[in-house]
Amino acid sequence: MAESVVHNVALPFVGTFMPKKEFTLEALGNAFPPHYKDISNTNLPAELLPKYTTIEYTLNRAAQVPPIFLYVVDTCLEDDDLKALKDSLVVSLSLLPPHALVGLITFGTMAQVHELGYSECPKSYVFRGTKEYSSKQIQEMLGLGAQTLRAQTQRPGQPGVTQNPGAARFLLPVQQCEFTLTSILEQLQRDPWPVANDKRPQRCTGVAMSVAIGLMETTFPAAGARIMLFCGGPATEGPGMVVGNELKEPIRSHHDIEKDNVKYYKKATKFYDALAKRSSANSHIVDIFAGCLDQVGLLEMKSMVNSTGGYMILSDSFTTSIFKQSFQRVFNKDAQGNLQMGFNATLDVQTTREMRVCGLIGHAISGNKKSASVAETEIGIANTSAWKMCGITPKTTVAVYFEVVSQHGQPLQHNNRGLIQFVTHYQHSSGQFRLRVTTVARNFADGGNPQIAQSFDQEAAAVLMARIAIFKAEIDDGPDVLRWLDRMLIRLCQKFADYHVNNSLIMIQPTLMSYGFDTSPQPVLLDSVSIKPDELLVDRFPVPRYIVCDQHGSQARFLLSKLNPSTTHVSGGMYGTPQGETLI
Numbered sequence: 001m002a003e004s005v006v007h008n009v010a011l012p013f014v015g016t017f018m019p020k021k022e023f024t025l026e027a028l029g030n031a032f033p034p035h036y037k038d039i040s041n042t043n044l045p046a047e048l049l050p051k052y053t054t055i056e057y058t059l060n061r062a063a064q065v066p067p068i069f070l071y072v073v074d075t076c077l078e079d080d081d082l083k084a085l086k087d088s089l090v091v092s093l094s095l096l097p098p099h100a101l102v103g104l105i106t107f108g109t110m111a112q113v114h115e116l117g118y119s120e121c122p123k124s125y126v127f128r129g130t131k132e133y134s135s136k137q138i139q140e141m142l143g144l145g146a147q148t149l150r151a152q153t154q155r156p157g158q159p160g161v162t163q164n165p166g167a168a169r170f171l172l173p174v175q176q177c178e179f180t181l182t183s184i185l186e187q188l189q190r191d192p193w194p195v196a197n198d199k200r201p202q203r204c205t206g207v208a209m210s211v212a213i214g215l216m217e218t219t220f221p222a223a224g225a226r227i228m229l230f231c232g233g234p235a236t237e238g239p240g241m242v243v244g245n246e247l248k249e250p251i252r253s254h255h256d257i258e259k260d261n262v263k264y265y266k267k268a269t270k271f272y273d274a275l276a277k278r279s280s281a282n283s284h285i286v287d288i289f290a291g292c293l294d295q296v297g298l299l300e301m302k303s304m305v306n307s308t309g310g311y312m313i314l315s316d317s318f319t320t321s322i323f324k325q326s327f328q329r330v331f332n333k334d335a336q337g338n339l340q341m342g343f344n345a346t347l348d349v350q351t352t353r354e355m356r357v358c359g360l361i362g363h364a365i366s367g368n369k370k371s372a373s374v375a376e377t378e379i380g381i382a383n384t385s386a387w388k389m390c391g392i393t394p395k396t397t398v399a400v401y402f403e404v405v406s407q408h409g410q411p412l413q414h415n416n417r418g419l420i421q422f423v424t425h426y427q428h429s430s431g432q433f434r435l436r437v438t439t440v441a442r443n444f445a446d447g448g449n450p451q452i453a454q455s456f457d458q459e460a461a462a463v464l465m466a467r468i469a470i471f472k473a474e475i476d477d478g479p480d481v482l483r484w485l486d487r488m489l490i491r492l493c494q495k496f497a498d499y500h501v502n503n504s505l506i507m508i509q510p511t512l513m514s515y516g517f518d519t520s521p522q523p524v525l526l527d528s529v530s531i532k533p534d535e536l537l538v539d540r541f542p543v544p545r546y547i548v549c550d551q552h553g554s555q556a557r558f559l560l561s562k563l564n565p566s567t568t569h570v571s572g573g574m575y576g577t578p579q580g581e582t583l584i
Contacts, residue, residue, distance in 0.1 A: 056436040063431045067343065068101040068171060068225035072212050075108040075191040076201035077232040077318070081291060085230055085318040086185050088327055093182065095331035097339065097429070098175035103215070104184060107208035108191025108201065109237070113142060113215065114184055116177045117169040122184055127211055129204025132239040135278075138214035142166070167219035199245045203233055205297070206240020206271055209286075209304070213275055217282045224343025224427045226310070226391070227279065228287045232318065234297045240271045242297035251295050268300040276303040280365050283344040285391035287311040289327060291318035309363035309391035338430045345389040345426035347398070349373060352419045354444070355402050357385050361467045362398030364389045375403050380471055392426060399467045404444070417441045453496050461492070 039045060046052045071089060075082065096102065104114045112124040125142055127133060139145055144166045195201045212227050236245040242264050243251040252262045279286055286304040290296045293316050305312045311330060315323040332340045346367060349357050356375030359382030367386030374385050379401040381387060389396070404418070424436040445452055465488060472481045514524040549559040 053440060054436065054438045056434055058428075059433045059435060061433050063224065063427050063433065065220055065223040066099045066101060066173075066431060067097065067339065067341075067429055068103075068216070068220055068223060069096060070103040070105065070171070070212055070216060070225065070227045072105045072107065072208050072227060072229045073188070074203065074205070074230055074232045075106050075188065076195075076203045077190065077291075079190060081232055081318045082188070082190055084324070085232075085291070086188055088318065088324055089185050089230075090182055092327065092331060093174055093178050095328065096174045099173050101171040101220075102174050102177065102181065103171040104181060105208055105212050105215075106188065107204055109193040109204065111204055111208040111211050113170060113211060115169045116172050116180055116184075119180055122187070127207055128238075129202065129207050130238045131207070133207065133210060133214070135214045135217065138211055139218050142170070142215065142218075144215075144218045170215060171219060198247050200236050200243070200247060201233065202237045202245055203231075203235050204238040205229075205231055205235035205301075206268070207238045209272075209275055210239065213279050213284065216284050217278060221282045222344070224283060226285045226287055228289065230289045230291070230318070231296050232290075233292050234295060235268070240268050240297075240300070242268050242295075242300050251297075265300065268297065269303070272301045273303045276307040279304060280307040280388070280390055283388070283390045284308065285310045285343070287330070288313070289318075289323060290314045291316070291320070291323055293317070306363055307365055307390075309389050309396070336430070338428065340394055341429055342392040342426040342434075343390070343429075345392045345424060346386060347389060348386045348423040348425075349400060350385070350421040350423065351402070354404060354406075354416070355418045355420065356405055358382060358401040358403055360387050360398055360400050361471050362389075363391075363396075364398060375405070377403055379468060389426075392424075399464050401464070401468075416444050418444060456496050458496070465492075 036045060047055055073085065073089070077085065093102070103116065106112050106114070106124075107129070110129050111127040113127070115123040115125070127138075127141070133141075191201060193202060209227070209229060212229075216225055216227060234243050234251060235241045236243060243249060244263075252265050256262050257265065276286070285308045287310040288298065288301060288305055289311070290298065290313070296314075298312065298314065302312065304310070311326075313323065313326045315326075317323070330341075334340055347360075347364070348367075348369070350371075351357060351373045353372070355373075356377075357373050358375045358377045359380040361380035364381060364387040366381050366384045367388050369384050369386035371385045374383060380399070387398075389398075400422075402420070418441070420440050420442075422436075422438040424438075426434055426436070428434050465485075469481060469485050472484065512524055513521050515521050549556045
């Protein structure tokens with residue numbers, strides 16, 4: 001992507017592609033920015049400079065509600081895990097903007113909604129873990145009925161807050177409730193219900209998430225918010241349970257799912273899918289942080305994250321650095337001190353008449369926008385040219401698929417260009433709404449033109465095809481997906497591949513970095529000969545997970561298991577090469 005620029009203006013126009021490929025400007029009644037008065041052939045605005053394919057506008061409209069963070073905390077944890085989790089949550093309060101709203105729900109055998117606005121003593125509303133509550137029941141039990149009128153207050157210098165007056169009992173600005181919330185977290189104890197040696201803790205994850213989503217959709221519908229679930233095990237009671245509390249009953253496996261021998265899977269998946277629809281409809285992001293050696297039911301709960309653009313981080317324990325560091329990075333800030341996250345985003349795709357959009361694959365839901373840009377071919381989330389994304393970050397990526405169509409059977413002119421425009425509207429963490437517009441132009445060429453192969457981006461194609469394969473694997477049978485993938489790979493190689501005799505000697509493998517005392521870091525072979533007494537080998541596991549592999553230590557097995565055992569206890573240094581670590 002080319003360099004982007006930011007304009008702090010009210011948009012004076014809206015651009016639309018017309019059938020004759022003319023770009024028209026529709027006046028909105030706003031004046032152009034003052035610096036536009038000096039426009040000339042030698043002094044063009046950024047929108048007309050070829051190197052600026054992306055322009056981001058800061059709109060004059062501010063969000064009525066600041067970012068909201070609702071913590072949903074599992075208390076069925078071991079003491080060490082619970083203490084580490086509480087410490088991380090307390091630290092996170094200092095990373096939030098002072099005006100951000102924050103709330104707390106804890107759950108074990110019961111789910112408790114903590115009333116932060118009551119400062120006399122800790123006060124909470126308790127929900128039974130075995131009962132499924134409707135949204136209306138949750139409103140009534142929390143005293144947030146529909147008869148309560150909405151009020152609006154404005155804080156100088158901060159986004160206004162439009163809310164149900166009862167919301168201030170449960171969701172307060174960090175600067176106002178930090179002491180109260182810190183005290184509640186520090187005094188938080190392990191779930192008091194006894195657990196027999198042959199049983200799992202009674203954990204009502206489904207009820208806790210249902211109450212959290214019910215609270216948010218009642219108090220702040222269609223507002224930028226994150227519901228952050230911290231789970232230390234599988235749900236064992238109530239709606240959304242994925243396994244019984246008897247340890248002799250194992251959680252479902254891949255074989256059980258293939259054989260349809262699953263007692264809770266379908267019902268739990270249906271329950272969490274319904275929660276995902278409610279959350280995404282109100283632009284609320286759901287994050288899941290799991291700290292457990294065993295499964296916690298992510299397969300059933302994944303729709304809540306996939307539909308809302310949240311984070312899903314699985315670690316062995318809340319005491320591990322992978323959780324602590326990953327959780328803190330959620331609150332990373334930019335140079336201006338704003339959180340690197342956006343809320344309540346929409347992506348609108350516009351094309352010229354020669355192109356149609358087939359669909360999108362990514363953490364989004366359909367915007368149900370029918371336009372002339374929609375293709376008949378369906379890929380991913382299709383039959384629309386607009387999508388809704390509850391949460392975005394600077395690293396957010398989605399795959400958008402297009403097809404080229406001819407008008408009335410006439411061939412395309414090779415000198416013409418197809419234009420695509422991506423229009424993203426979102427709420428910045430600073431409280432301002434922003435409009436990001438990316439416009440790209442691509443030349444049309446005949447199918448046999450050699451320039452196509454020269455311009456082909458194989459890495460982008462691999463990612464796009466992988467996303468389609470994964471999307472198909474979710475809804476189609478495995479053998480059908482494999483056959484489709486084989487056909488596409490054959491077509492790809494026939495069209496773009498070059499063949500060389502020496503290609504068989506090249507193997508694609510992960511990069512293993514070697515750090516020595518007298519040399520700079522360099523990549524080495526993923527082989528046992530690379531292990532030297534005076535060098536460190538550092539590998540990066542899927543999500544930043546670093547394992548300290550001391551030589552001859554127990555953790556060394558993680559590194560040795562990845563290496564090619566070319567040196568064993570019966571081999572010496574061959575052909576004058578230095579002897580590496582012996583693998584047996």
